[in-house]
Amino acid sequence: MKNSKLAVVTAAVLSASLALAGCGGGGGNSANEKDDGSLMKVDVYDDLANYQGVQKGWFAKMVKDKFNIKLNMISPNVAGGGSTLFDTRSAAGNLGDLVITGAGNGRLTKLIKAHLIEDMTPYLKNAKNIKKYKTATDSLNKLSGQSSGVWGVPQSVSTKSPTDPSEGNEPVFGPYIRWDYYRELGYPKFNNLDDFLQVLKQMQDKARAETGDKNVYAFSLFKDWDGNMMNNAKQPTTYFGYDEMGFVLAKADGSDYQSVTQKGGMYEKALQFFNKANQMGLVDPESSTQNYDTMSAKYQQGKILFSFWSYLGPAAYNTTENKAQGKGYMLAPMGDMKIFSYGATPNGGAAIIAVGSKAKNKQRLVNFIDWLYSKEGVYAMAGSVKGMNFDIKDGKPELTDFGKKLQSNKSSKVPAQFGGGSYSDGVSALNFTTELATDIDPDTKEPYDSSMWQSTIDQFSNSALDKDWSEHMDGAKTSMQYLEKADKLMIAPGSSFIQPDESSQISTLRGQVKTEIVNTSWKAVFAKDDNEFNSLMDEMRSKVDGLGFKQVLDVDMKNAKDQNTARVNIKKQFANREKAEGN
Template structure:
């Protein structure tokens, strides 16, 4: 997550200069014409800003696409190669970024790629490409952002057929107060009315865990610094429990009803810093929080050393193994009475990444067919097949029984974190080694497969929900929480979720002066947030935050806030517009 963003940002720094060099090298529109395609095996260079693997695609996915398209994928991944700017500059200066390009189109990047003739217009190759054509509105939205009145320069990713007012998440939200349910049960399920009420509850849980396991290195909470940006990243997370999300130095409510500066005295961010400080003074915060990185912290979750998680994809992914769930152990969402959790709405127009064809590609028609397949039900299942994602290949991972999809024994193993070798007829080798290295979500996996009527995500199938609800952990959580079978069912039934409609809003490029001011201001905010969180008294915490507010005022934060506040309100306008557009196209936003 953070690595991907940092590398993409690094590439973007040198993008304008690279575009200039590329234009000089290309000498205008020099899109290469297709050679006669005799169907021979070809190696496809994929410049992929999302990939976490570099080299040739291996295993079952490689065999699948070779059998279908007679292609091999060679992944070029700035995330892995390091020096992402240099890699991008070198290839773009030569006028050939790759045969396939997976990249972001926001912040002017898509527009510059088109102007530099690094992308080919796919329009001449779309006859019969019905899967791509289904997402014409998403393509139109991308064109508007990149300043193109016509053409198909790419197909956006993470598109959804669901209304923008529907949560994009599956069984769990993106954010939420997740705690070790077994120790919450062990201390008698105490009531948690507000965020601040978590502190005495977590203290009881920590004491119980240390007593039970005979270990004093168990802590309720653990923090890390390596995702900090405009603010202390960890401090932003509990604001999402109350419907807020960030844009620059502004926190905005999902429904557009309120906006705050993160420096507001008595604001939601200030409240979280005080919460952290109270937790620290209660002795329930890991003392290594100020020096460890995410990976170090994550290992502690796997070892059962931490009892509270800001996200389900941290605590549950690390600790909720089948063995632990059968034993009644694991992370589940807390019954925080005043929570109203921020949820990202489904994106009918996709998000800010796209897949396109490089201008120097010689086999454009074949690769457009490949892209079209990626957006087909089979392609969605197979390219999104990883733990917590799409179900994978039919016939290997799942099958239809009485018209309903069910996992095979093999599929159940590999989709629940287990390891297994793929049968030879599917390509052999380790299943995990054969997962698509593109790491590119074409369609949100929680969407419905039109061929089966069920989600692409196996965890949402009735057969899998029945299994999950039989685990001792899930049973106990469900009984205590009123009989709800999933977190999202509980949150929606109790009006505890606040959906920000899924609009493809792109923050405009900011003036260099604002960028310079932001750099010095965010350093002050982040440093003060950490110091205040670990202050030895409430008074010292308040003093540190007050000093920070005076400092950033002098540094010109008001000028930056004017920009961020306008962007936040423009984002809200885009959210409201996508709801209207969807209703106009479909007759309703329901």
């Protein structure tokens, strides 16, 4: 999926940078500091942000009105990626006034030891929202080896059960297809990936015949997100309950763990799927040279028939106008799929928000963080402001006229009283989920996510496309409704497991191995026949074994199994907590 990636920092460089930072010691001021309430520019070091500079628009106005704060985003993703920005600021002893970064790989421990972040405990007297998630902050302490303190608040905390899906109306993973061409074929059934290819071939033939465009393809691929493996090849494995942990594909229920190099394994089957598709003429020949943005433009034009994710094809093409004509991407009903789903995370996720040790007016900053975890803050982080794009009527949330307008145009101009400018430009640049938007507002008994409100579903699931899809998906109004009803979802309980620090030796070996795996994967997809495909895969297995693959695989396999243990434990912990609270 498309996520902002945390900056990757090698253990050696990270240790050196933080050692230098440690020389700067703590700083800032105490809980008794004097704060005159004047406008405060807050530097936010944010490994998740995709924007650099001062926050704009409606979210900026909310923050200024409430806290007289101006957020200045410092984003490694925009500043060239990698660890350079982190290293430079750490060495100077001041990462930022607020810090949003990953807690794993030993980073949180090192940030604390280097005095780059502050214990928030002295500022929490009135922080009822942060206190609400004490189990989550306590879990962070265990991760960082601290016996006390509140050193950060994790992302994506939740009041839901870890066995409830964290997603909204759409799963993170899933096979989406141009439903209009599928409809024209008469809704043929397909039970597996091989059947799926035959249906996609028929869809491609029909689309080309109707449009006269020979550049319509079933698949279009890209390399931007390749990591330990070819990202696109990982996606079909998620349709059968698997997700990655380094070089391991681990099933959500803990029943299976596979090396990506396993002969006949899930990863090889996914590569075979795309290779067969290519041999059938279904793969865009520009796949190996284009980037995500170039590929995404083809979805906007409706030229690609299969989408890996709901935020790709549907987001690009399913406009109000297209849906009214019955055109668009919808979840495909593959017979044997059991889609991997991330469970809700009572103890939060892998990233944290923390206060920098050199920051001024720390109490105000903690108050701001506490607000982010309040109901109003959670709505805002989910893109909603009461009075602007929604109101409460008869105790239930409903979109305003402006909110309805946003359903088809996220760039609509925001009313001046809420800050003006484009709505999309005003969305929180923090790119940090505080409480899950799928959590339930206790007052309305509906999720914070406006797309999940019954009123929204009733109003915006009535297009020709939605109605036809629903009629052929057991009456479901959303993809998640269908998957849950059809028992086609496999939920990985939402633990707060974070990979431990990795040695420099393992990191070095990993870099060499993943280069070989990714490069061979692309060659295998475009192999001219089965013999070439098999030869490439056998050669790849031999090469990575010679590069020390087993040492890295052992680390990843242990992490995958430890993650499953954490998932089992969080289920028990949540059940015990619910029992103790009488729920």
